[in-house]
Amino acid sequence: MASSLSRPIAIIAGAGPGTGAAIARRFAQTYPVVLLARSSTSLDPLVQGINQNGGTALGLPTDVTNPDNMDSTMTQIRNHFGTDMTVAAAIFNVASKFSRTPFLDSGSEFLDSLEATARGSSAFAKAVIPFMLAEAEKSPADQQQQQPQHPPTLIFTGATASLKGGSGLGSFAMSKFAVRALAQSLAREFGPQGLHVAHAIIDGIIDTEQTKDFNRDRPDSKIDPKWIAKSYWFLHTQPRTAFTQELDIRPYGETW
Template sequence: MGAPVTAVVGYGPGLGAALARRFAREGHVVGAFARKPVAEAPLIALPCDVTDGASIARAFDALEKKSGPVANLLYNASALVRGPFLQTAPGDFERAWRTAAFGAFTCAQRVLPGMLAAGRGTILFTGATASLRGGANFPAFASAKFALRGLAQSLAREFGPQGVHVAHVVIDGMIGPKREDRIDPDHIAEAYWNLAAQPRSAWTQEIDLRPHGEKF
């Protein structure tokens, strides 16, 4: 049996890179999905536009042809569309939804058949404060993140009994360098790894992560 394959969708210099490093450290083959991926070896750089179903299919085809079926999907893509409701363009609203919800739906639909055939797998979705409560000037972003959380809950209930662990991670705070008011991306990645490694007798379906001084 080859090394487990992990897909990090929404790879970038912050959390995406931290997730890729953490799973690679455990010996996983890691595919780094991004519009313009710049991942270095041993990561596999995969160009992917998560708002485009055909682009998603091509990226997963390339990863699975090279490394085998995906065991872990870490969906980390989002579009931070911010602005007053009356000034929010329909195209921007749709872009936020397609990035957070449509992309997650399409990626999950792509990897689930292989996970079900294996009788195991993990899908982790990156949420935000806006997943739990909408705020002024965030109608597009909050709507998209609410949709992602609903998708995660639905998939967890449908596929958990079939051996696939689905969880939603609420990042309730700013991600950044080692400061008291920021969440270290490496610490977030450690939480993702802990979720992926959980025994199925005690799965977590949702977890909140925030700096110790963050109000909630």
């Protein structure tokens, strides 16, 4: 049984603008957060903003698709927060490569999205789960000193394509199906050990700077990243008596 009294942390992979940033800001209200992305360009402003607003954030450029890189990153995190560090929440929000290409016109790049996302979600989960199990195994005395105490939670961001493959989106859909399948398998394997594994289907256009010109004539037709973050926090705060394995989020006007 773990006996660490260190403060648990949250790790967000894919902490770029939009959803990742909103998730980071929400979880930073309770935990020190570690933000992972391929480049420090998107991390630096977010880390600076969280730290200036009273939170604690550490940004680490990381290729989550590379298991060795993920292991090195976890070593850096442990060196920063202490060897008795545990993980309260981990979110895999890495975007899949989106490209609408007729299947017969596709080439060797067809499997790129599948390989990157499937490998990335697997490497991320394998790296963080041991630290989440350590959090789940804390003694009641430890837990009382670290309120609020919520079950450690591993969340994977999905999409419309997690449920249905659109025309010309074979590679993208396979990658999203793969992540959903992994989330289900991990939930069944680690749920009995107190680890909450959830998959979120983001079914619609997310309201970001890149999508500001979409659906201008339809108010409230895009998903607010802050509400995605609030939904993830809701998943994290669920007790062991009521775990949600999958939820979907969509705007009122979305066809489904």
